[in-house]
Amino acid sequence: GSGFHASRRQKYGNVFKTHLLGRPLIRVTGAENIRKVLMGEHTLVTTDWPQSTSTLLGPNSLANSIGDIHRKRRKVFAKVFSHEALESYLPKIQQVIQESLRVWSSNPEPINVYRESQRLSFTMAVRVLLGFRVSEEEMRNLFDTFQDFVDNLFSLPIDLPFSGYRRGIRARDALQKSIEKAIREKPLCPQGKDYRDALDVLMESAKENGTELTMQELKVTHTHTHTHTHTHTHTHTHTHTQYGDCF
Structure with a gap:
């Protein structure tokens, strides 16, 4: 401490x-x-993470890359969060936020801002940035699985059946299985030519830089994107304690 x-x-x-x-x-x-x-x-x-964090994030993640590999990956990812790309995501982000506010305002019970902001950031990552179409039940299950993953990112690297490290591995594998399923289904249900999500931009940027992303790299990238979005919201809410735990 x-x-x-x-x-x-x-x-x-x-x-x-x-x-x-x-x-x-x-x-x-x-x-x-x-x-x-x-x-x-x-x-x-050089950047180095604890063994459990490094293993759970995966060798292909941006966080685990160094030197030229890190610079090349940053160049590919830069377009995903460029001003132009962020502007294109805005209508979808507003839609997700408005839907969440409607649900919150219709709830007669107090709302846990911290928990709901985590859920909102996760929903935006899944639906807006990655363009995945999942049911509300699937979204709840994904969120709970993702919470397990994040909660055990910095666990002791002891691989026992009931250890936090093993729970993190199970959660990561479950997330990546869902991500792969969504990636394979994505071409079958396009959202329309008027909207490109972060996955579209990422794959386009990779091709422009002479890089083809493998399925494993895509899965790791999406897991890392979820983690980054979630952690940013977590930190912001924790820092701004004036918002309180609920309203």
């Missing part, structure tokens, strides 16, 4: 060795020290 790191910092200074999830690491504190680390990526330091 914070008390442990505070005591170690007081004893050893702003840079000291410790362990996290069974792995050695160096704890860095202070603006100048952190700046040196951030500015030294790919020269002084």
